[in-house]
Amino acid sequence: MKELQKFAYPIFFAVMAVLPHLLNDRWQAVAITFLIFAVVALSQDIILGKAGMFNMGQALFFGMGAYTTAILNNQFGWPIAATIPLAILIPAMFGILLAGPIVHLRGDYLLVVTIGFNIVFVQVLQNNLGGVTGGPNGIFGLDSLSLFGFDLMSQVAVYYFAFIVLLLTLWVMHNLAGSKPGRALHYLREDQLAAESIGINTRIYKIFAFGLGAGIAGLAGTVFAVQYSAVSPEAFEFIQSVLFFSIVLVGGSSVPGILLGVFVMFVLPEIFREFATWRYFIFGFAMIAAMILRPRGIWPATFGKIPKFLIKGGSHGAQ
Amino acid sequence: MDIFLQQLANGLTIGSMFALVALGYTMVYGVMKLINFAHGDMVAASAFVGLTIYTQVMGQATSLVAVIAIFLLTALSMAVVGILLERIAYRPLREAPRLSAVVSALGASLVIQNGIMLIWGPRMRIFPELVPQVYWDFGGVVISLIQVIILALSLILMVALYLFVEKTRMGAAIRASSIDQDAARLMGINVNNVIALIFIIGSSLGAVGGLFIGLYYRGITFNMGWQYGLYAFIAAILGGIGNIPGAMLGGMLLGLFNAFIAGYVSSTWADAFTFILLILILIVRPTGILGERVAEKV
Numbered sequence: 001m002k003e004l005q006k007f008a009y010p011i012f013f014a015v016m017a018v019l020p021h022l023l024n025d026r027w028q029a030v031a032i033t034f035l036i037f038a039v040v041a042l043s044q045d046i047i048l049g050k051a052g053m054f055n056m057g058q059a060l061f062f063g064m065g066a067y068t069t070a071i072l073n074n075q076f077g078w079p080i081a082a083t084i085p086l087a088i089l090i091p092a093m094f095g096i097l098l099a100g101p102i103v104h105l106r107g108d109y110l111l112v113v114t115i116g117f118n119i120v121f122v123q124v125l126q127n128n129l130g131g132v133t134g135g136p137n138g139i140f141g142l143d144s145l146s147l148f149g150f151d152l153m154s155q156v157a158v159y160y161f162a163f164i165v166l167l168l169t170l171w172v173m174h175n176l177a178g179s180k181p182g183r184a185l186h187y188l189r190e191d192q193l194a195a196e197s198i199g200i201n202t203r204i205y206k207i208f209a210f211g212l213g214a215g216i217a218g219l220a221g222t223v224f225a226v227q228y229s230a231v232s233p234e235a236f237e238f239i240q241s242v243l244f245f246s247i248v249l250v251g252g253s254s255v256p257g258i259l260l261g262v263f264v265m266f267v268l269p270e271i272f273r274e275f276a277t278w279r280y281f282i283f284g285f286a287m288i289a290a291m292i293l294r295p296r297g298i299w300p301a302t303f304g305k306i307p308k309f310l311i312k313g314g315s316h317g318a319q
Numbered sequence: 320m321d322i323f324l325q326q327l328a329n330g331l332t333i334g335s336m337f338a339l340v341a342l343g344y345t346m347v348y349g350v351m352k353l354i355n356f357a358h359g360d361m362v363a364a365s366a367f368v369g370l371t372i373y374t375q376v377m378g379q380a381t382s383l384v385a386v387i388a389i390f391l392l393t394a395l396s397m398a399v400v401g402i403l404l405e406r407i408a409y410r411p412l413r414e415a416p417r418l419s420a421v422v423s424a425l426g427a428s429l430v431i432q433n434g435i436m437l438i439w440g441p442r443m444r445i446f447p448e449l450v451p452q453v454y455w456d457f458g459g460v461v462i463s464l465i466q467v468i469i470l471a472l473s474l475i476l477m478v479a480l481y482l483f484v485e486k487t488r489m490g491a492a493i494r495a496s497s498i499d500q501d502a503a504r505l506m507g508i509n510v511n512n513v514i515a516l517i518f519i520i521g522s523s524l525g526a527v528g529g530l531f532i533g534l535y536y537r538g539i540t541f542n543m544g545w546q547y548g549l550y551a552f553i554a555a556i557l558g559g560i561g562n563i564p565g566a567m568l569g570g571m572l573l574g575l576f577n578a579f580i581a582g583y584v585s586s587t588w589a590d591a592f593t594f595i596l597l598i599l600i601l602i603v604r605p606t607g608i609l610g611e612r613v614a615e616k617v
Contacts, residue, residue: 054418054421101602102598102601102602105601105605106605107417108348108352108354109556109601109605111354111421112354112552112553112556112597112601113597113598113601115549115594116594116595116597116598117594117598119549119590119591119594120590120591120594120595123587123588123590123591124591126587127587127588239545242425245422245425246422246425246426249418249419249421249422250422277436277437277441278433278437279433280429280432280433281429281430281433281434281436281437283426283429284425284426284427284428284429284430284431284432284433285426285430286426287422287423287425287426287429288407288408288423288426288427288430290422291412291415291419291420291422291423291426292411292412292423295412295415295416295419296416296419
């Protein structure tokens with residue numbers, strides 16, 4: 001498997017790098033959607049898969065990033081590129097603030113609270129709080145991204161923007177896996193009590209995971225706003241969060257598993273359009289079957305930084 | 320004062336529906352420690368099943384006997400669906416990591432919800448008028464026959480369930496299994512049967528709740544399960560999840576809270592206020608009002 005991944009990653013990146021030139025307009029759009037949702041799913045993996053917190057409100061942070069970009073661009077005339085730092089920081093800050101009082105909650109309670117956050121967020125958008133969110137219709141007619149005087153209006157340019165964001169996310173996650181916070185998250189997910197007793201400040205690391213996941217999702221939100229040049233509340237309903245939640249767990253919280261999950265959830269329906277109404281019916285069965293056959297996910301993550309001789313039997317998947 | 324009394328009546332009506340649905344969540348959670356995400360969709364499905372039984376089996380009769388038959392047949396069909404759900408989606412995952420069962424529950428929810436859409440179509444359907452439209456006007460406070468029936472029948476069912484759980488041997492088996500499954504097994508209790516039993520009871524009560532939702536709101540849609548399911552689940556947490564009287568109390572309180580928010584503040588913010596209430600309760604007193612039966616660190 002390791003050998004396969006050594007070759008698979010460069011091939012995957014090479015294919016993704018030339019992909020837009022092989023596709024027509026419609027499939028380019030599908031590919032961009034894949035990239036955006038892959039980033040959101042990976043950001044969800046930091047909170048759910050890596051830190052083991054039952055977060056079912058990831059669409060909230062995704063939407064917050066998208067709305068930050070849309071509001072700053074449309075209402076205050078900021079260029080898109082200038083909104084990016086805030087589109088990362090605001091969701092990250094909210095992630096930290098919201099996580100603060102709730103990370104100590106037991107799994108299922110955390111899950112319901114994060115659903116609650118997501119629903120409150122959508123209702124705030126729909127009720128047009130502060131008169132800037134555009135109500136149920138949302139905000140449309142955003143500028144295109146421009147950098148250093150170049151107007152990156154074409155769909156291919158948006159594709160590369162999304163691709164760079166995905167690469168950035170993968171780079172962050174790769175570094176996280178080998179870093180001190182990454183190891184801390186791994187231990188606290190496997191056994192919180194044990195992690196605490198060897199001196200890991202679980203609370204800080206849990207909040208850290210929320211902040212990091214929220215910030216990355218916010219960045220994906222900016223890409224979303226640029227791609228559709230519009231944002232509206234229904235794109236960030238909590239049913240979207242349910243999909244991201246399921247993708248991470250069915251995928252097994254590993255990068256290939258999650259990318260596969262995003263592909264199945266968002267690209268396959270575009271290929272089999274005639275089955276559109278059957279889509280979720282089939283996915284539902286697939287989710288049940290996947291969990292029964294492979295309870296740890298289709299492609300379970302392995303925690304690679306522990307030397308073999310230290311591992312005694314034991315399993316290393318999402319609990 | 321009129322608004323207060325009117326919203327009190329409305330709140331008790333909605334609250335008893337929440338409570339009926341919440342019982343299904345709380346009983347399953349009590350024994351299996353699993354949020355049965357499909358329960359809300361089962362409730363939605365029962366409204367559609369009731370609609371079909373009314374048109375296909377009962378020939379659109381609205382006599383008292385026919386209405387009782389519709390309730391019984393719907394509850395029976397949903398009990399069968401509940402057993403199947405447990406057999407197919409939950410039983411194989413009892414020893415699996417907890418999140419796998421959550422995903423399986425979400426999958427089951429998608430299957431049921433979209434199954435309704437594939438069978439009955441994506442558009443809103445109108446639930447038949449099974450109960451005559453009778454209203455009483457008490458000096459500005461209007462109460463309908465439907466509200467009285469919903470409240471009375473819910474109370475009867477809840478008292479019956481309470482007595483069943485507290486006074487019978489099978490009830491004792493349920494309580495024992497929710498305290499400690501392994502110990503219950505050692506005492507000779509067949510936990511598989513207990514789980515099947517709580518799915519039968521939970522699904523039938525949910526079916527009655529679903530029919531009430533149809534009777535009260537009239538418009539039923541395939542995806543309404545999530546909405547009512549979430550509310551009922553909040554009610555269960557409010558009262559202390561795993562706690563049967565707690566679910567009844569939580570449902571009533573949540574219904575009243577919702578009605579008063581809609582009456583005094585704004586109905587467009589009702590969801591947000593409900594969830595803010597939930598979040599506050601979980602931060603301040605995570606075990607709910609009556610405390611949870613589940614002996615576990617929160």
